[in-house]
Amino acid sequence: xxxxxxxxxxxxxxxxxxxxxxxxxxxxxxxxxxxxxxxxxxxxxxxxxxxxxxxxxxxxxxxxxxxxxxxxxxxxxxxxxxxxxxxxxxxxxxxxxxxxxxxxxxxxxxxxxxxxxxxxxxxxxxxxxxxxxxxxxxxxxxxxxxxxxxxxxxxxxxxxxxxxxxxxxxxxxxxxxxxxxxxxxxxxxxxxxxxxxxxxxxxxxxxxxxxxxx
Numbered sequence: 001x002x003x004x005x006x007x008x009x010x011x012x013x014x015x016x017x018x019x020x021x022x023x024x025x026x027x028x029x030x031x032x033x034x035x036x037x038x039x040x041x042x043x044x045x046x047x048x049x050x051x052x053x054x055x056x057x058x059x060x061x062x063x064x065x066x067x068x069x070x071x072x073x074x075x076x077x078x079x080x081x082x083x084x085x086x087x088x089x090x091x092x093x094x095x096x097x098x099x100x101x102x103x104x105x106x107x108x109x110x111x112x113x114x115x116x117x118x119x120x121x122x123x124x125x126x127x128x129x130x131x132x133x134x135x136x137x138x139x140x141x142x143x144x145x146x147x148x149x150x151x152x153x154x155x156x157x158x159x160x161x162x163x164x165x166x167x168x169x170x171x172x173x174x175x176x177x178x179x180x181x182x183x184x185x186x187x188x189x190x191x192x193x194x195x196x197x198x199x200x201x202x203x204x205x206x207x208x209x210x211x212x213x214x
Contacts, residue, residue: 009184038125039067041116044158048077049130055090065092065119065126068198089194091185092119093125099128104189109191111137113175114184115168131168135175136185145181
């Protein structure tokens, strides 16, 4: 699904010092309802990969953004539409080349980690480039690296630069170490605290809407 027409913008990611990659994508409607945003992912060549409607920003630090999506509508790049089955607390980073999705399922947390570019936030939503490799972490602590074959294919098909491949592999190791050491958010307390913060903020937002209607 390549962007076409006049409504194009170019987003420049300064991935590596001295080098840059320009990602072109279609303009989308602005969504800005309190802390409600779309989460939009692309592939390296600029193709739309997936859109989540919507995430709710819970908190933001100098290097991290925490969102919650609660049974969100999802649109894949090929047009397929589906809906997530459970609430998820999502951690996006400005420096690390991965994001972490913590799915609240049957009183347990399942982690799905995407190797990706650092996120960018603009008026259209939260954006990043998906780099194929994923890590699934079970409540038992067991972990599984997924889609190595897709990564190996795309690094040739989409012509990933050699420096970029090194960064992805390095960040995969950083992610696996983070999991093994139980660093946030791979600690149940961190995820639950952020999820409870979301529920509290949601109640406050609903009260504001109720007052606005009166």
